[in-house]
Amino acid sequence: VTKPLxxxxxxxxxxxxxxxxxxxxxxxxxxxxxxMCQQHFSCHDLEVIDLMAQPERxxxxxxxxxxxxxxxxxxxxxxxxxxxxxxxxxxxxxGVGRE
Amino acid sequence: MNALAARAADLAQRLAEAEAxxxxxxxxxxxxxxxxxxxxxxxxxxAQEALRQSEERYRRIVETTRExxxxxxxxxxxxxxxxxxxxxxxxxxxxxxxxxxxxxLDEAESRKLAAYLQRTDGGQIDIRYTRTDGTSVWTLVEAxxxxxxxxxxxGSLAMVVDITERKQAEIALRYERDRAESYLDTAExxxxxxxxxxxxxxxxxxxxxxxxxxxxxxxxxxxxxxxxPARLQESLKLRFRAFVLGGGATGKDVIVENLIVTKSxxxxxxxxxxxxxxxxxxxxxxxxxxxxxxxxxxxxxAKLVTAEERMRFVLESxxxxxxxxxxxxxxxxxxxxxxxQYGLPPGTFDGTFKSFAALIHPDDREAALAEVTSATxxxxxxxxxxRVVWPDGTVRSLDSVGHVHLDQDGKPLRGVGISLDVxxxxxxxxxxxxxxxxxxxxxxxxxxxxxFNNLLTxxxxxxxxxxxxxxxxxxxxxDLGETIKAARRASVLTRQLLAFSRQQVLETVPLDLNxxxxxxxxxxxxxxxxxxxxxxxxxxxxxxxxxxxxxxxxVVMNLLVNARDAMPAGGTVTIRTxxxxxxxxxxxxxxxxxxxxxxxxxxxxxxxxxxxxQRRLFEPFYTTKEVGHGTGLGxxxxxxxxxxxxxxxxxxSQLGQGTTFRVYLPCADDAASIAEVxxxxxxxxxxxxxxxxxxxxxxxxxxxxxxSLERDGYRVLVAENGNEADRLFAERAAEIDLILTDIVMxxxGxxxxxxxxxxxxxxxxxxxxxxxxxxxxxxxxVLSGGPPVLQKPFTAADLRRRVRDVLDRAPQP
Numbered sequence: 001v002t003k004p005l006x007x008x009x010x011x012x013x014x015x016x017x018x019x020x021x022x023x024x025x026x027x028x029x030x031x032x033x034x035x036m037c038q039q040h041f042s043c044h045d046l047e048v049i050d051l052m053a054q055p056e057r058x059x060x061x062x063x064x065x066x067x068x069x070x071x072x073x074x075x076x077x078x079x080x081x082x083x084x085x086x087x088x089x090x091x092x093x094x095g096v097g098r099e
Numbered sequence: 100m101n102a103l104a105a106r107a108a109d110l111a112q113r114l115a116e117a118e119a120x121x122x123x124x125x126x127x128x129x130x131x132x133x134x135x136x137x138x139x140x141x142x143x144x145x146a147q148e149a150l151r152q153s154e155e156r157y158r159r160i161v162e163t164t165r166e167x168x169x170x171x172x173x174x175x176x177x178x179x180x181x182x183x184x185x186x187x188x189x190x191x192x193x194x195x196x197x198x199x200x201x202x203x204l205d206e207a208e209s210r211k212l213a214a215y216l217q218r219t220d221g222g223q224i225d226i227r228y229t230r231t232d233g234t235s236v237w238t239l240v241e242a243x244x245x246x247x248x249x250x251x252x253x254g255s256l257a258m259v260v261d262i263t264e265r266k267q268a269e270i271a272l273r274y275e276r277d278r279a280e281s282y283l284d285t286a287e288x289x290x291x292x293x294x295x296x297x298x299x300x301x302x303x304x305x306x307x308x309x310x311x312x313x314x315x316x317x318x319x320x321x322x323x324x325x326x327x328p329a330r331l332q333e334s335l336k337l338r339f340r341a342f343v344l345g346g347g348a349t350g351k352d353v354i355v356e357n358l359i360v361t362k363s364x365x366x367x368x369x370x371x372x373x374x375x376x377x378x379x380x381x382x383x384x385x386x387x388x389x390x391x392x393x394x395x396x397x398x399x400x401a402k403l404v405t406a407e408e409r410m411r412f413v414l415e416s417x418x419x420x421x422x423x424x425x426x427x428x429x430x431x432x433x434x435x436x437x438x439x440q441y442g443l444p445p446g447t448f449d450g451t452f453k454s455f456a457a458l459i460h461p462d463d464r465e466a467a468l469a470e471v472t473s474a475t476x477x478x479x480x481x482x483x484x485x486r487v488v489w490p491d492g493t494v495r496s497l498d499s500v501g502h503v504h505l506d507q508d509g510k511p512l513r514g515v516g517i518s519l520d521v522x523x524x525x526x527x528x529x530x531x532x533x534x535x536x537x538x539x540x541x542x543x544x545x546x547x548x549x550x551f552n553n554l555l556t557x558x559x560x561x562x563x564x565x566x567x568x569x570x571x572x573x574x575x576x577x578d579l580g581e582t583i584k585a586a587r588r589a590s591v592l593t594r595q596l597l598a599f600s601r602q603q604v605l606e607t608v609p610l611d612l613n614x615x616x617x618x619x620x621x622x623x624x625x626x627x628x629x630x631x632x633x634x635x636x637x638x639x640x641x642x643x644x645x646x647x648x649x650x651x652x653x654v655v656m657n658l659l660v661n662a663r664d665a666m667p668a669g670g671t672v673t674i675r676t677x678x679x680x681x682x683x684x685x686x687x688x689x690x691x692x693x694x695x696x697x698x699x700x701x702x703x704x705x706x707x708x709x710x711x712x713q714r715r716l717f718e719p720f721y722t723t724k725e726v727g728h729g730t731g732l733g734x735x736x737x738x739x740x741x742x743x744x745x746x747x748x749x750x751x752s753q754l755g756q757g758t759t760f761r762v763y764l765p766c767a768d769d770a771a772s773i774a775e776v777x778x779x780x781x782x783x784x785x786x787x788x789x790x791x792x793x794x795x796x797x798x799x800x801x802x803x804x805x806x807s808l809e810r811d812g813y814r815v816l817v818a819e820n821g822n823e824a825d826r827l828f829a830e831r832a833a834e835i836d837l838i839l840t841d842i843v844m845x846x847x848g849x850x851x852x853x854x855x856x857x858x859x860x861x862x863x864x865x866x867x868x869x870x871x872x873x874x875x876x877x878x879x880x881v882l883s884g885g886p887p888v889l890q891k892p893f894t895a896a897d898l899r900r901r902v903r904d905v906l907d908r909a910p911q912p
Contacts, residue, residue, distance in 0.1 A: 023130030051133050058133035065120050065129045081119045082128035
């Protein structure tokens with residue numbers, strides 16, 4: 001049971017997930033990220049970037065390994081590496097605590 | 100400051116990010132590492148991940164498969180070996196470094212494998228690996244060569260299946276099959292398989308040998324067309340088809356016998372045992388059969404049948420009965436002859452042991468059955484001697500021998516044997532023993548009689564001398580008369596004893612039959628007993644008959660004994676004499692009988708004789724009397740004596756009506772009749788002067804004889820034996836007129852002495868004295884016309900008469 005984010009307009013969540021094709025950790029990271037957003041955030045923006053297809057984009061966010069999830073907003077920017085299987089760690093990183 | 104702080108915060112964040120990255124890398128949650136240009140080599144593609152998973156799967160398969168997997172390089176060194184392979188070889192999974200499959204192969208297997216690995220056409224190969232512990236594992240190997248991108252040989256991958264169990268089963272199977280094949284080929288039977296069309300599909304070596312043909316000449320060919328005589332082909336083919344169509348179910352033609360023909364055209368008889376041959380679905384595909392060449396056996400059987408027929412004929416003709424006991428069924432089979440031996444009509448014996456036992460004489464039954472029982476327990480030969488009682492009460496003696504065959508457990512299976520009726524033989528044997536006994540008694544009796552006669556001669560002689568002395572009293576004379584009577588009775592008994600033993604000297608003289616019978620009467624009455632009356636009907640003025648007194652007495656005695664035995668309860672025997680003239684037609688069964696005869700007829704009113712008995716009456720040893728009661732020789736002897744006397748003897752009898760024996764004796768001619776004249780009891784005047792040479796070894800007899808002769812006026816020269824007589828004769832031959840000599844003496848006997856002396860004096864007269872005669876002359880020499888014999892004991896009167904008689908006779912030739 002989590003408390004929805006209070007102000008929808010000012011706190012819009014923007015996420016960017018870098019993956020490597022259909023590698024297992026990448027697929028698991030995509031699945032975990034989507035499940036978490038639908039469950040906890042009514043308004044969110046999740047962009048999945050496949051570095052197998054666009055390797056040049058890794059440089060933009062200084063990506064070293066995949067999968068890597070980057071929280072663009074609300075600030076501060078946060079990075080999470082791995083398959084996102086730890087939900088508590090994921091929520092903490094996104095600045096959404098449990099009440 | 101702010102910038103510195105911001106820079107520090109930024110570095111801290113980057114450090115945190117680096118730590119998180121390392122952590123993610125360590126925990127395996129990283130797929131790839133990126134730099135500005137491309138994904139780094141750590142990046143795993145989807146295809147590579149699939150390959151990795153595929154390898155994982157294959158590894159699992161390889162490790163869990165039942166097959167061994169073995170990879171080698173181009174130098175045949177092991178590069179990989181799965182767990183199963185290691186188990187098969189009982190080695191470490193990886194194997195020692197540098198190991199090779201060839202380390203586990205012996206020389207022959209190595210060559211096989213090396214050759215196989217060079218093949219490119221694939222396929223499989225049986226390889227036997229030898230483990231380091233020396234045991235073997237049979238494997239089926241399928242190897243595939245591995246080539247690199249340039250087509251160079253890199254090594255091989257082998258799949259190895261353990262087939263040890265299968266191999267062992269196969270070896271065992273092959274051994275069985277080889278053995279079966281060798282049986283087929285070495286068996287002394289024809290093994291033949293033919294298909295539904297009658298074509299040969301298999302024939303063993305023996306079958307080929309019998310037929311004289313090779314495998315090529317047989318297999319695939321028509322059996323009937325090739326190996327069966329032409330005249331039988333059609334009928335045998337029909338039978339074959341019927342057998343096959345019936346699936347052999349009827350049991351008919353399972354065992355058949357027929358002729359086959361060999362390559363050379365010879366026909367042989369073969370007994371076949373046929374079986375239907377079916378495929379896996381049970382459909383009939385042909386016939387398999389085993390054949391035994393019975394040509395020789397058939398010939399032997401034919402010979403056996405002939406031999407058996409011959410044997411049966413011989414046994415039946417020889418009156419040998421055959422029996423055969425089947426112990427499994429309890430049936431006892433008898434031949435017709437055997438049934439006859441037990442008094443049963445042919446075919447009426449009921450085949451039970453019980454019936455057989457019931458026919459055995461009760462006194463013999465226990466012993467006979469014990470003998471049979473013992474033989475059934477031991478399986479030995481046995482012989483039985485027992486009597487049987489016929490249903491009509493006849494008792495017969497049987498000898499039988501038999502043998503009982505036992506099975507492996509010692510139970511009787513079958514008994515066979517033969518049987519002979521030995522009743523007649525047994526009787527004959529007993530009579531022969533009896534006759535031997537009689538001979539022995541006769542010899543003993545004659546020996547006693549010889550001494551007895553010498554003693555009686557002395558007693559009689561000297562008693563007579565005393566009675567002639569006028570000085571003795573009348574009373575003494577009467578007493579001496581009694582002595583003489585007793586001595587004479589003793590003399591008669593001795594004489595009968597000799598007649599009985601047939602040891603008397605035979606001498607045919609004209610004699611008066613009536614007188615002979617009356618002289619014998621006293622003795623005969625004692626002989627036949629008081630329960631039988633003896634009646635005499637003697638014709639007066641009977642002509643003399645030429646016969647031997649002793650022999651004739653024996654004839655009369657034998658006929659009287661026979662009459663007595665025919666009248667066990669008593670009766671009357673009548674002795675009749677008469678003078679008859681017979682013409683040639685009186686008897687049909689006698690060729691020439693005409694002439695003058697004296698007839699002696701002995702008639703009894705006893706039990707009579709059967710026709711059979713009458714027919715065999717005069718056969719030696721034939722008797723109807725109980726064993727021990729007759730020799731079977733009495734009537735035979737009588738017959739012989741009568742025939743010897745040129746007479747005839749007949750018997751007429753009816754059962755229950757008595758028997759009459761008639762003896763015809765030839766009449767003596769008139770000239771001889773005067774010989775039988777009772778000598779005068781009175782002593783004639785002494786008018787003689789002849790000289791007698793007396794030779795006698797018994798002192799008493801010698802002395803009596805000398806004194807008697809001297810009283811009669813003879814001059815007597817006395818010798819104790821032949822040699823002394825010889826000497827006396829040599830000195831005084833000229834004056835000796837008569838030799839009076841004992842026949843039997845120690846050293847030189849009477850006849851020998853007489854013969855020697857007569858060489859010197861051919862006209863010398865001889866008179867023998869005898870108590871009995873030698874065995875060699877007994878019963879066979881008739882001294883008729885030869886030197887006369889004075890039977891001991893003799894009286895002075897006998898001596899006087901016979902000496903005078905001989906001296907008055909013309910000189911002997």
